[in-house]
Amino acid sequence: AQSVTQLGSHVSVSEGALVLLRCNYSSSVPPYLFWYVQYPNQGLQLLLKYTSAATLVKGINGFEAEFKKSETSFHLTKPSAHMSDAAEYFCAVGYTGGGNKLTFGTGTQLKVEL
Amino acid sequence: GAVVSQHPSRVICKSGTSVKIECRSLDFQATTMFWYRQFPKQSLMLMATSNEGSKATYEQGVEKDKFLINHASLTLSTLTVTSAHPEDSSFYICSARWQETQYFGPGTRLLVL
Numbered sequence: 194a195q196s197v198t199q200l201g202s203h204v205s206v207s208e209g210a211l212v213l214l215r216c217n218y219s220s221s222v223p224p225y226l227f228w229y230v231q232y233p234n235q236g237l238q239l240l241l242k243y244t245s246a247a248t249l250v251k252g253i254n255g256f257e258a259e260f261k262k263s264e265t266s267f268h269l270t271k272p273s274a275h276m277s278d279a280a281e282y283f284c285a286v287g288y289t290g291g292g293n294k295l296t297f298g299t300g301t302q303l304k305v306e307l
Numbered sequence: 308g309a310v311v312s313q314h315p316s317r318v319i320c321k322s323g324t325s326v327k328i329e330c331r332s333l334d335f336q337a338t339t340m341f342w343y344r345q346f347p348k349q350s351l352m353l354m355a356t357s358n359e360g361s362k363a364t365y366e367q368g369v370e371k372d373k374f375l376i377n378h379a380s381l382t383l384s385t386l387t388v389t390s391a392h393p394e395d396s397s398f399y400i401c402s403a404r405w406q407e408t409q410y411f412g413p414g415t416r417l418l419v420l
């Protein structure tokens with residue numbers, strides 16, 4: 194069975210500050226890991242994904258995440274927050290052979306303040 | 308690339324009527340599509356997996372006769388909410404799988420009066 198834990202349902206940062214959104218996973222097989230962003234009343238947009246290649250993954254809009262097997266983590270970071278980054282962020286885990294079904298975390302609402 | 312569309316984006320219907328939602332992969336073929344439901348301020352709940360040319364696989368607790376899924380082509384899956392009731396009001400999101408990744412549609416807001 195797989196699970197995802199996102200620590201912090203709400204995170205607030207100042208514009209220009211570091212963004213750190215935490216994601217820990219549990220998987221009995223090598224996982225695929227994803228970060229998606231959702232703006233109000235919209236679907237999910239893929240930010241980045243880890244599929245067993247490089248452990249440091251760069252995504253769109255300046256985001257990146259590092260897969261750390263020893264810590265079972267896949268935290269999302271961005272060096273400098275922008276107002277347009279305010280949204281809901283979801284971490285998800287899947288694996289080959291699992292029908293490509295994803296298990297989602299509960300989401301983290303990112304607020305960016307001036 | 309990997310664009311998924313949904314139609315309609317918003318629908319209001321009367322209780323007892325049926326509503327069909329379309330999910331299309333615009334620039335790739337998808338043998339597998341997924342249907343999710345999302346309640347306000349909550350995460351996504353997988354309802355079913357739609358496989359082209361075969362019956363959908365429903366998650367536990369999801370009524371297959373209530374939520375009819377058809378995946379008739381490699382670019383189109385439909386979800387029909389039959390005899391809709393107010394408790395079916397929700398945000399429905401589809402995704403299509405391509406290269407081990409799910410790409411999501413923009414969602415459909417259903418309001419049943």
